[in-house]
Amino acid sequence: MRVRVKIRRFNPEQDRRPYWATYTVDAEPTDRVLDLLVQIKSYQDGTLTFRRSCAHGVCGSDAVVINGRNRLACKELVQDVGRSIQIEALRGLPVIKDLVVDMEPFFRQYRSILPFLINDEPAPYDERLQSPEARARYDDTTKCILCAACTTSCPSYWASSDYVGPAAIVQAHRFIFDDRDRGAQARLAILAEGTGVWRCHTIYNCTEACPRGIQVTQAIGEVKKAITTGEIR
Amino acid sequence: MSKIARVSLPNAVAYRGGQPMIAWLLHRISAIGIVVFVSMHIWAAFFLYAVAGTTGGVAEALTEFYEALPMQVFVLFCILYHAINGLRIVILDMWPSLYRYNREAMWVQWAIFLPLFLLPAALMILGGS
Numbered sequence: 001m002r003v004r005v006k007i008r009r010f011n012p013e014q015d016r017r018p019y020w021a022t023y024t025v026d027a028e029p030t031d032r033v034l035d036l037l038v039q040i041k042s043y044q045d046g047t048l049t050f051r052r053s054c055a056h057g058v059c060g061s062d063a064v065v066i067n068g069r070n071r072l073a074c075k076e077l078v079q080d081v082g083r084s085i086q087i088e089a090l091r092g093l094p095v096i097k098d099l100v101v102d103m104e105p106f107f108r109q110y111r112s113i114l115p116f117l118i119n120d121e122p123a124p125y126d127e128r129l130q131s132p133e134a135r136a137r138y139d140d141t142t143k144c145i146l147c148a149a150c151t152t153s154c155p156s157y158w159a160s161s162d163y164v165g166p167a168a169i170v171q172a173h174r175f176i177f178d179d180r181d182r183g184a185q186a187r188l189a190i191l192a193e194g195t196g197v198w199r200c201h202t203i204y205n206c207t208e209a210c211p212r213g214i215q216v217t218q219a220i221g222e223v224k225k226a227i228t229t230g231e232i233r
Numbered sequence: 234m235s236k237i238a239r240v241s242l243p244n245a246v247a248y249r250g251g252q253p254m255i256a257w258l259l260h261r262i263s264a265i266g267i268v269v270f271v272s273m274h275i276w277a278a279f280f281l282y283a284v285a286g287t288t289g290g291v292a293e294a295l296t297e298f299y300e301a302l303p304m305q306v307f308v309l310f311c312i313l314y315h316a317i318n319g320l321r322i323v324i325l326d327m328w329p330s331l332y333r334y335n336r337e338a339m340w341v342q343w344a345i346f347l348p349l350f351l352l353p354a355a356l357m358i359l360g361g362s
Contacts, residue, residue: 068249204253222330
C-alpha cells in the first residue's frame with residue numbers, strides 16, 4: 001500500500017519557522033511508523049532527523065506526535081493509523097531538529113523529585129525484603145520508560161514548563177509508595193509546591209498517551225491524596 | 234541552538250486528547266462564561282445605582298444583553314456543565330482508585346447533564362417564542 005507521510009520539519013539553523021514536508025512511501029499494513037521514517041531517511045531524504053534506539057517500545061526514544069496524538073513510532077502500525085500519516089515533534093520541548101527535541105528540561109524535572117531509593121537505615125546482611133503485596137502497590141508506575149509522551153501531551157505542561165509534569169510525578173509515585181523508601185515526605189513536599197501536582201487538571205491526556213498503559217492520572221491522584229491527608233497507603 | 238518550546242493555542246487545541254480533554258476545555262469555557270455573566274450583572278447594578286442618571290443607558294444595554302434568550306441558555310449550560318463536571322473531578326480526587334473508570338464517569342455525567350440542561354432550555358425557548 002502507498003502511504004502519504006507528512007512530517008513537520010524544522011532546522012533552527014536554516015529555517016525561520018517549521019514547515020510540512022510530504023513523502024510517499026510503499027509500506028505493508030504491518031509496518032510500523034518508525035519503518036516509514038527509516039525508509040524516508042534511507043531512500044528519499046537523508047536530512048530527515050529523528051531519534052530511535054531499541055525500536056521495540058522499551059527505550060522510549062522515538063516518541064512523536066502521530067496524527068495528533070503522542071505515540072512511540074516503533075509501536076504504531078500503519079494499519080492502525082491509516083494511509084495518511086502526520087508526524088510532528090513532541091509539543092512543549094524545544095526542537096533541536098525535525099522530530100528531535102531537547103529532553104533536558106524533561107530530565108531536569110525528573111531529577112527534581114529525587115528518583116532514587118532513599119533509606120539511611122543500615123542495610124540488612126542480604127537484602128531489603130518486601131512482600132508481594134507491598135511490591136504490587138506501586139507496580140504500575142515501575143513501567144515508565146521516560147519517553148516524555150505523557151508530559152508533552154499535558155496542556156498544563158504546555159502552559160508552563162515549570163510544572164514537573166506527569167512523568168516526574170509517576171517516578172515520584174514509584175518511590176513514595178515503596179515501603180522500603182524513607183524519602184516520601186521530602187518528595188511530597190516538592191510535589192506540594194506550586195509547580196507540583198496541583199497543576200494537574202485531570203485532563204487524562206497523559207494516561208491516553210502512555211505507551212506502557214500506566215494509569216498516570218490515577219498515580220497523580222494518589223500523590224495528591226497523600227499530600228492532602230498526609231497518609232501513604 | 235534549539236527553538237520553539239512554546240505551544241501556540243491552535244497547536245494545543247489540535248492535539249487529539251479525546252473526550253476528557255474536551256471536557257476540560259468545556260470546563261474552562263463554562264467558567265469564563267460564568268465570570269462574564271456575573272461581571273456583567275455587577276457592572277449593570279453599579280451603573281444603575283452608583284452613578285444614576287448619567288450611565289443608565291449602559292446598565293440597560295448590559296441587562297438587555299444578559300437577559301436575552303441565547304445568553305440565558307448559554308449561562309444555564311455554563312453553570313450546569315461546570316457544576317456537574319466539577320463534581321465528577323471532585324469524586325475522582327476523593328477516591329483515586331476510581332480514576333480508571335473515568336470513561337464510565339463521563340457517560341454518567343452526560344446522562345445527568347443532558348436532561349437537566351435540555352428540559353429547562355427547551356422550556357425557556359418554547360416559553361420565550
